[in-house]
Amino acid sequence: MSPPIAFEIRRRTLLASSAAAAMSVAAQRPAAAKTPAVPAPETRTVTLNVNGTARQIAVDTRTTLLDALRETLHLTGTKKGCDHGQCGACTCTVNGARINSCLSLAVMHDGDEIGTIEGIGTPEALDPMQAAFVKHDGFQCGYCTPGQIQSAHAVLDEIRAGIPSHATGDLTAAIALTDAEIRERMSGNLCRCGAYANILAAITEVAEQDA
């Protein structure tokens, strides 16, 4: 690590050189150049079929599916973690397939079937995967859990549908339901409390019940 003074000098040099570079670019390109004006915000009306119910909403085109669910429809079960597709807390299903709802625009889902955690069980009647997460302590703080449950269901469906993963051996044979398969397929859902071993146990139990 450089001492602070060296860093200061380096930073100043950097700023000076990038300012010079910026000026030379400006000189080469006339100001009229190619930066189209940012348009006024645009609002669109879309219908999302959320957990089987058609919901018509008006949204700014910039609204992600995640924000439409949470902020417009007040379905706050779907969580916002990183908002960049890296953590999986926002995992929902669209027409049956799991996606990161933070990396999709609500306007792109007009007429789509959206599945959220609110459509899976209730506190009084837990879905088997939810019950297994409780039984096996598949969480601590619980923030990632809705996304984990969504992915857990999808993982079992994807294995049954014969969709291969990085952990799959023979690509032309039926896929074996192994710990390695489940772990690999759950890698898009981070748990900062580190409940991974218990999440694996919960998913395995449900997989065995279904078998």
Place this chain on the structure above:
Amino acid sequence: MRAFTYEKAASPQAAAARAAEVEGATFIAGGTNLLDLMKLEIETPVHLIDVNGTGLDTITETAEGGLRIGAMVRNTALAADARVRRDWPVLTRALVAGASGQLRNKATTAGNLLQRTRCPYFYDTAQPCNKRSPGAGCAALTEGAFSRQLGVIGTSDACIATHPSDMAVGLRVLDAVIETVTPAGLTRTIPLADFHTLPGATPERETVLMPGEMITAVILPAPVGGRQAYHKVRDRASYAFALVSVALIRQPDGTGRVALGGVAPRPWSSAEADAELPNGARAVIATLLSGARPTEENAFKITLAERTLAAMLQEA
């Protein structure tokens, strides 16, 4: 995120024509990379053309015995296709080595090829980046920069970013061809080998696509057989970009083809290096990475590429 207007295109021809017509317009397909970059205002389109409804979501067989993969076919659907798994398994292996289950369900074939680099200095808008702001300089080339993930060959004094795709490396070793439609409605085909440009002095340009031109399909030639494998070495076991990846097709007589990921601004392959396959991994990598200009932090990639290929050849 900057405001933008939005439309759905009904056909590839209409999408391409609109993209050329509306200044600052961009196509959106899966959106998994574009929206990430729009949130950071690294991408600032003023108009989005949604191409998901353009009917390009099927995989069909070609008269030559290959496959025509529609541009909107999702990565999951392509990886799971029974024909791909049986006859072009290196492509399935490359696809499932990339991203997460959620992202593969949404990301498209064309979008995967057009995704931007994950160079940390491209993403950090407080740092100079010639790709993001042409002429600003390259923070990755300053003293003490973190270049572990970055490129060792095909790079330039302006940019050492890599192309992050695994799928593209699988397609490269299979000699895939890209089909496009131009704003004038004409079809053109571009070998994947010629599709991504090297940075030179213009790292902001990444492909040979013309303004408004849209990818409609990726064509796989007839199956070439052999043993096919894709090995990806990364800093964690899953859901991470490659330090080095190797796509290999090896025929029973010892000949074959190799492509590398994680080392260059495009999938890295050459016929001269392929010709060295019977002579072993060292000969292949010495030829393929001849002229490499690694940084102190990523010079290990050259050794890693050789050892990864050597391990794969031993498994044959």
